Amino acid sequence: MSHVPGMIQSIERSSAVLRLLAAGPDRLRVKEIADALGLPKSTAHSILRTLEHVGFVEQDPRTARYRLGRGLLDLGSAGMDANELRGRALNWADALAARSGEEVRLGVLDDNRVLVVHHVFRPDDSAQSLDTGVRLPLHATALGKVLLAYSAPAEESAVAAGLDPYTRRTLIDRRELADALTETRTRGWGLSVEEWRPGVAGIAAPVRTSGGLVVGAVGIAGPVERLTDTRRQARPALVEHVVAAARSISRDVAG
Amino acid sequence: MSHVPGMIQSIERSSAVLRLLAAGPDRLRVKEIADALGLPKSTAHSILRTLEHVGFVEQDPRTARYRLGRGLLDLGSAGMDANELRGRALNWADALAARSGEEVRLGVLDDNRVLVVHHVFRPDDSAQSLDTGVRLPLHATALGKVLLAYSAPAEESAVAAGLDPYTRRTLIDRRELADALTETRTRGWGLSVEEWRPGVAGIAAPVRTSGGLVVGAVGIAGPVERLTDTRRQARPALVEHVVAAARSISRDVAG
DNA sequence: CCGGCACGTGCGACATTGTCGCACGCCTCC
DNA sequence: GGAGGCGTGCGACAATGTCGCACGTGCCGG
Known part of the structure; x- marks a missing residue:
């Protein structure tokens, strides 16, 4: 997504990740998210790790895929x-x-x-x-x-x-x-x-x-x-x- | 909030801002948010501006106070x-x-x-x-x-x-x-x-x-x-x- | 059963990016 | 009418996020 001056890039990207996860009922892989947003795997992973830490996404222990977390429900x-x-x-x-x-x-x-x-x-x-x-x-x-x-x-x-x-x-x-x-x-x-x-x-x-x-x-x-x-x-x-x-x-x- | 290595700071702070806005039914001022999180006004404002841009918060045109936005409802x-x-x-x-x-x-x-x-x-x-x-x-x-x-x-x-x-x-x-x-x-x-x-x-x-x-x-x-x-x-x-x-x-x- | 591939994960260096100090203008309350 | 407080914007610095690379693992195919 296009970079808008004055906006914090990582937050814009987080928003895009959350929207992507909300769009489909399926859980998504790191690679899928990275490709969809045009980001390197590492960057996508770093964002996901942080979002998981704050409870906005959760990772399935088995498949390692990500989905939205419960933290968003309260919001x-x-x-x-x-x-x-x-x-x-x-x-x-x-x-x-x-x-x-x-x-x-x-x-x-x-x-x-x-x-x-x-x-x-x-x-x-x-x-x-x-x-x-x-x-x-x-x-x-x-x-x-x-x-x-x-x-x-x-x-x-x-x-x-x-x-x-x-x-x-x-x-x-x-x-x-x-x-x-x-x-x-x-x-x-x-x-x-x-x-x-x-x-x-x-x-x-x-x-x-x-x-x-x-x-x-x-x-x-x-x-x-x-x-x-x-x-x-x-x-x-x-x-x-x-x-x-x-x-x-x-x-x-x-x- | 304490900084955790390996986590993206601005996303952690965004999460804190959103939680703060969700906690009370009242809309909050920039200064209130900044003080509550121990951030400089500018930093808080920058985060709020970005969150508004992605639709996670909205600003009341009259009072200039911030509240949660509609973008979160569908997540x-x-x-x-x-x-x-x-x-x-x-x-x-x-x-x-x-x-x-x-x-x-x-x-x-x-x-x-x-x-x-x-x-x-x-x-x-x-x-x-x-x-x-x-x-x-x-x-x-x-x-x-x-x-x-x-x-x-x-x-x-x-x-x-x-x-x-x-x-x-x-x-x-x-x-x-x-x-x-x-x-x-x-x-x-x-x-x-x-x-x-x-x-x-x-x-x-x-x-x-x-x-x-x-x-x-x-x-x-x-x-x-x-x-x-x-x-x-x-x-x-x-x-x-x-x-x-x-x-x-x-x-x-x-x- | 074993080799190869693809994926998730972690680390480190770079420079891009977010942060913070400062100042302007506006509104409100003395 | 003045003074304080607030939201906002700009700019420089360096702290921070980003990205390339590589390791380990699980899965699939041979």
Whole structure:
């Protein structure tokens, strides 16, 4: 790759190595990397050795091939700032509120809680309190269930912290919660019916980066009778609105 | 941090910078980073400039503070190797073949193609060819649609490379494909009916890491009349088997 | 079973490269 | 309106990364 003055060459090369390893599912040999980047073997090896030392790549002991390391996994999630997410979701959240007729919340995972980073009031009602900055329980809200469904560590942490009952419908058994999260994962959206506050239901869907990583959740909340039918099932039209909004925000986030 | 002989200093320092940015949710100033790592301002700035150039960090135009960039988000995906995925999927793939009565394939994204990393024959029939290692088209197979649905870059790349028609049902229009992928994303599984080979249909579902990242797809393939009903809709029982198998593999991968 | 090849790895010398000191301009807070 | 702090850019030095070469090993073919 071309050398750009003022840029640190070894860092540019490291980036190229990481991208190369990320491009294909296969592990790569030193020679393959060196050839692909037009570098001498020694140089490529020196870079790989350092990247391995800092945990960005790992080497298979058997085949001696290199692949990306676990150290990168932790970095990705922090890449999306809450404020940034909020900025990109503003318009879509408003549109969702207008289409669904319910209040909209955008949440991110934050220390065993859902941190509400954005809140849009229900269009027809002005007597509501602004929830931005509030922290909601993970296991009892639709937003929280979505966030838990795509983060195994968060699920463990939440279970370990204890599943507090807020209503008689709150899921307090770890198996019931696990099943609910599996269902959430499978269908792609989350539901909570009177598990947090009596008479209130929520529908939420995940916001993803271009790589598929879940960085937040967006959802609506409102009276049970408006969000669900007589069998306590989510109304399909509302689900579609929520999922579509989440998809739009995801597309925006992906750039 | 201490200098280790044989390691490239600037890469070690870059790693420290990235970790520092990942540690806190706040954006950091050049001076804060420099002080935390014991570096001169100029040096820290030079590293930051390069990291920004390669997309690993971004600078807020207003506050001039730095945060992690989008380039890192997509790197986590390749942490899962194809062979590793194959190893974890072996038993589940066999079970899926037994339950569905159809042949099973496990595929990963590889350079505008689906790379088949595992293949289980249909239980009742021995006259089949082993597909492991074969590459299938992305836009015309159920496996490929699932992989495309969760990778925007791959979709762009596939469209750019041209949507070759294999049968008269192959999706060759980019809008039709986009709609199909949206549908795939929404319902959580993919379908292909005579889009690749006449008389053959496929049903596939995504395999995810604990973070929700899609690293592969598993699916069944077989005669149209066995996989779909008279309206060319996938048979729910088979879909359930495929989705369940994908979920099991995902759980295995996550652990 | 043995020879040859190709690969990963390590070392050392060179000079290219990153580092660091310094100074400029801008913004913010006294 | 002044002063301090910050981000940024430049340039010289030498410390640093780079590259050529060679060793040992594992694999494949004869």
